Amino acid sequence: MDIHSIPSLKDRSVGMASILKRYGASMANHKNYSRREFITTLAEAYTDLEIEERPETPETISNENGEEIEEPITQIEWLPLQCPKCFRKATDTQALLVHLVEIHGKPEDKLWYKEFNTVGLDLNQILEKAMSRQTDNSRVKRKFNNSNDVIVCPTESRLAPFMMMRHLQIFIREIPSAVTDGISLKVKNKDKETVIIFSFQKVDKVRRRIKRAMAKKLSANMFLQLEKRCGIDSIADIDIVLKRSRTAEEQNALIESLDLPANCSRGDIIKKVEEMKAKQEEVNPFCSNVYTKVVKPDGQVMSKEEKRLISSLTNDMVMPVAGKRKTTFKNLSELVPKKRQKTTSPQ
DSSP states (O other), X not given: OOOOOOSSSOSSOGGGGXXXXXXXXXXXXXXXXXXXXXXXXXXXXXXXXXXXXXXXXXOEEEOTTSOEEEOOSEEEEOOOEXXXXXXXXXXXXXXXXXXIIIIIOOHHHHHHHHHHSOOOHHHHHHHHHHHHHHHHTOEEEEEOTTSSOEEEEETTSTTHHHHTOTTOEEEESOOOTTOOOXXXXXXXXXXXXXXXXXXXXXXXXXXXHHHHHHHHHHHHHHHHHHHHHHHHHOOOXXXXXXXXXXXXXXXXXXXXXXTOOTTOOHHHHHHHHHHHHHHHHHHOTTOOBTTTOOBOTTSOBOOXXXXXXXXXXXXXXXXXGGGOOOSSOOOHHXXXXXXXXXXXXXX
């Protein structure tokens, strides 16, 4: 049977539950099927729920091969589609539409359906009436996880999509010790109240697993794209300073930039680079990257708290003088604490 949206003005359609797949991204990101949304919907439509008592022996059904198997946890009892005019039963909406066109349609309806696969307004209203009648009288039956009884909900109810969620657990009267949380509700059935508990624990677990798989897949795709991009645009040559075999053009450019004689060796180039690094450190001995700095200027090892705070100490992200919380460096003379002058009152 085809699942169609409810013809009347509703904010949900019955067919929404079909996208809640076990390993699909729809279940992880579908905002309308969250725990909060379920609580809100349950508070507004809890009167749609009923309990159908059955014998304790689990019921069985026959499969296509005639073998008896245990009934599924969720079933939808669809009322057969009937033609509102002659009450002829149809297997699905397409068969009913063909019947309406051929038997009850006007000549123009037959022409429109043949040429444009559409029908007139009158036949469309009859089709919607039949679908609405089927939806209003069909029910969703969900077996309790700890009982052979079932909870019944109309397919037109806002709770119907939740009842069709595969991993939603519903218990009657009590919950097992393995379930740590649940949403309790008292349902009045045959002049007595019965406590039922809805648990989203398994749903949340599956959602987290799906989101982790989605994030892992997204990360793998991102790395794959970066590898493809870097494989095309990356530079295969190593640093010209550390390069052992340089072209004449590279050698002349490097010697000129380092202000070295034309017959210098590779050791002379590396020595010149080290001298430039040492000279830079002498100019500002206190400048260092805060993300790699682990020792304070006085030689003590930084604590974890100091490492967390150091990133907000300066505007240029370097170690300040003497660990003071200042946004700019000052002259050493300004860092010397000045003695407070004493003031005396005139006698």
